[in-house]
Amino acid sequence: MKSAPNPTFAQDVRRSFADQGALRLIGAELVLVEPGHCRIRVPYAETITQHHGFFHGGVVGMAADVAGGLAAMTLCEAGMEVLSVEYKINFLAPGRGVAIVAAGHVVRSGRTLLVTRMEVDAIDAAGHGTCCAVGQQTIMAVPRERMGR
Numbered sequence: 001m002k003s004a005p006n007p008t009f010a011q012d013v014r015r016s017f018a019d020q021g022a023l024r025l026i027g028a029e030l031v032l033v034e035p036g037h038c039r040i041r042v043p044y045a046e047t048i049t050q051h052h053g054f055f056h057g058g059v060v061g062m063a064a065d066v067a068g069g070l071a072a073m074t075l076c077e078a079g080m081e082v083l084s085v086e087y088k089i090n091f092l093a094p095g096r097g098v099a100i101v102a103a104g105h106v107v108r109s110g111r112t113l114l115v116t117r118m119e120v121d122a123i124d125a126a127g128h129g130t131c132c133a134v135g136q137q138t139i140m141a142v143p144r145e146r147m148g149r
Contacts, residue, residue, distance in 0.1 A: 003035055004035040004074055004075060005075065005076070005077050005078075006074075006076060006077055006078040006080075007078075008078065009033075009035065009073070009074045009075075009076075010033045010074075012073065012078075013030070013033045013038065013070050013073050013074055014030060014033065016070065016073060016081070016082075017030045017040075017066070017070060020066070022062065023040075023062075023066065026042055026045075026048050026059055026062065026063075027042060027043050027045055027048075028040050028041070028042045028063065028066070029041045029042075029043075030070075031101070032103075033070070033074060034074065035074050035075060036071060036074060036075055036105060036106040036109070037071050037074070037103070037104065037105055037106075038067050038068075038070040038071040038073075038074065038103070038104045039067060039101060039102065039103045039104075040063050040066055040067045040070075040101070040102045041099050041100070041101050041102075042055070042059065042063050042099060042100050042101075042102070043098065043099045044097065044098050044099055052094070053096075054094040054095045054096050055095030055096075055100050055122065055132075056095075057091060057095075059095075059100075060089070060091070060095050060100060060102075060120050060132065060133050061087075061089050061133075061135075063100060063102035063120060064087070064089055064102045064104070064118040064119075064120050064133060064135050064137075065084055065087055065118075065137065066102070066104075067102035067103055067104035067118055068084075068087065068104035068105075068116035068117070068118040068135070068137040068139065069082045069083075069084055069104070069116070069137070069139055070082075070104060071104030071105055071106050071116050072104070072106055072109070072114040072116055072137075072139040072141070074106075075106055075109040075114065076114075076141045077111075077141075079143060079144050079145075080141045080142065080143060080144065081141070081142050081143075081144050081147050082114075082139045082140070082141055082142070083139065083140045083142055084137060084138075084139060084140075085113070085137075085138040085139065085140050086137070086138050087118075087135055087136065087137035087138070088135055088136055088137075089118070089133055089134070089135035090133060090134050090135065091132065091133050092131055092132055092133060092134065093122065093130055093131065093132045094122070094132065095120070095122045095132045095133070096122050096124075096130075096132075097122040097123045097124045097125070097130075098123055098124065098125050099122075099123045100120055100121065100122055100123065100132065101120070101121045101123055101129065102118060102119070102120045103118065103119050103120075103121075104116050104117070104118050104137075105117050105118075107136075111141065112140060112141055113138060113139070113140060113141075114138070114139040114140075114141065115136065115137070115138055115139070116136070116137045116139060117134075117135070117136055117137075118133075118134065118135040118136070118137060119131055119133070119134050119135075120132055120133040120134075120135075
């Protein structure tokens with residue numbers, strides 16, 4: 001496991017997660033915060049599906065983006081925030097189930113740019129997961145005072 005340069009990384013990640021209104025809108029829950037890793041769970045709701053009843057691709061992408069970004073934040077210096085520079089996602093299977101779980105893992109951690117890998121599993125009623133999306137992301141670390149909040 002990588003070590004975090006910020007001793008309050010877990011608190012900072014939880015604050016960042018809680019401050020995102022879009023995550024409240026989709027019912028997302030932060031379920032894991034470790035140095036270099038983050039996991040988010042989104043329970044099924046009709047309000048976040050597409051026309052066939054699967055999790056909407058935009059919701060799958062949002063969960064992946066946030067999981068990767070917060071994983072990156074765990075390895076940033078104190079006082080830093082993160083912004084997505086870009087991400088690519090591949091949908092492998094329909095997001096069908098009682099929840100999706102998005103995991104972000106840091107592949108490379110630099111001072112300003114970080115690269116993450118994301119995986120999203122669709123979880124069935126028995127608790128088994130099927131990978132429905134994978135992605136890669138570039139994150140930029142920015143001093144909090146430059147964010148205007």
